[in-house]
Amino acid sequence: MRERGGRRRDPRWPPARVSGELNFRMTNGGKTTLASSLQEQIPNSCIIAQDSYFKDDSEVPMDSNGFKQYDILEALHMQMMMRDVDSWRRDPESFLRQQGLETQLIEPSVDNQVFVLIVEGFLIFNYRPLDELFDKKYFMEIPYDACKRRRSLRVYTPPDPPGYFDGYVWPMYLKNREEIESDTSEFVFLDGLKPKEELLAAVCKDLCQEIQRLREKN
Numbered sequence: 001m002r003e004r005g006g007r008r009r010d011p012r013w014p015p016a017r018v019s020g021e022l023n024f025r026m027t028n029g030g031k032t033t034l035a036s037s038l039q040e041q042i043p044n045s046c047i048i049a050q051d052s053y054f055k056d057d058s059e060v061p062m063d064s065n066g067f068k069q070y071d072i073l074e075a076l077h078m079q080m081m082m083r084d085v086d087s088w089r090r091d092p093e094s095f096l097r098q099q100g101l102e103t104q105l106i107e108p109s110v111d112n113q114v115f116v117l118i119v120e121g122f123l124i125f126n127y128r129p130l131d132e133l134f135d136k137k138y139f140m141e142i143p144y145d146a147c148k149r150r151r152s153l154r155v156y157t158p159p160d161p162p163g164y165f166d167g168y169v170w171p172m173y174l175k176n177r178e179e180i181e182s183d184t185s186e187f188v189f190l191d192g193l194k195p196k197e198e199l200l201a202a203v204c205k206d207l208c209q210e211i212q213r214l215r216e217k218n
């Protein structure tokens, strides 16, 4: 089937009038890497990344150890993020266009579309208004050592001060995770140590089934 715009539809992705949201978490687990590969693979998809909503450093308070508290919801403009998600939900096609992304409308009917929003972030399941929207939730996990190693290679703005990972980031990861522990039955856990290509293939396969399921439900 040829799509409007002259592109062929990828037969792996079934057409459907679906607005799906999926989500990833854990710092340095590989969320951004996987999300951007998925976005390239899935027609009519786009990413909203929680990292884009951090408040200015001057607005982020310090804890009693002198560490900036970046790993709490209050460090993020969550209402702004929610507003963008709502805007996508209202009209995904125009949202995609605003992001400079090409829509791939599938004949014969414009109603017969798949629109997938990929939400990636380290603290999204902890924000209930967002959490309850997701059709599919993925939790990327890596062990402490790998997380610490990957994090040591990243330069955030501002950069992590000495001792930040052990003194703040990892304890906050455990705390934030504990907060959502009762929901974990809904997650598909992904081993972030697996090769990127393997993770991408597994999620693509899973999502294709999910889209089909949503399509049948609609």
Ligand SMILES: Nc1ncnc2c1ncn2[C@@H]1O[C@H](COP(=O)(O)OP(=O)(O)O)[C@@H](O)[C@H]1O
Pocket: 025, 026, 027, 028, 029, 030, 031, 032, 033, 034, 150, 192, 193, 194, 195, 196, 199
């Ligand atoms: N599957 C993987 N295997 C090995 N390294 C990875 C993998 N996925 C991501 N990385 C690397 O880990 C670091 C953090 O990845 P990133 O996608 O930015 O994580 P996150 O968005 O979860 O913080 C980057 O250097 C990236 O290249």
Ligand SMILES: NC(=O)c1ccc[n+]([C@@H]2O[C@H](COP(=O)(O)O)[C@@H](O)[C@H]2O)c1
Pocket: 026, 027, 028, 051, 054, 070, 071, 121, 122, 156, 157, 158, 169
């Ligand atoms: N403005 C920023 O982007 C910024 C600043 C300081 C720390 N961080 C860190 O970003 C992490 C979350 O992002 P990742 O999931 O991409 O690692 C948090 O653990 C937080 O400590 C981000």
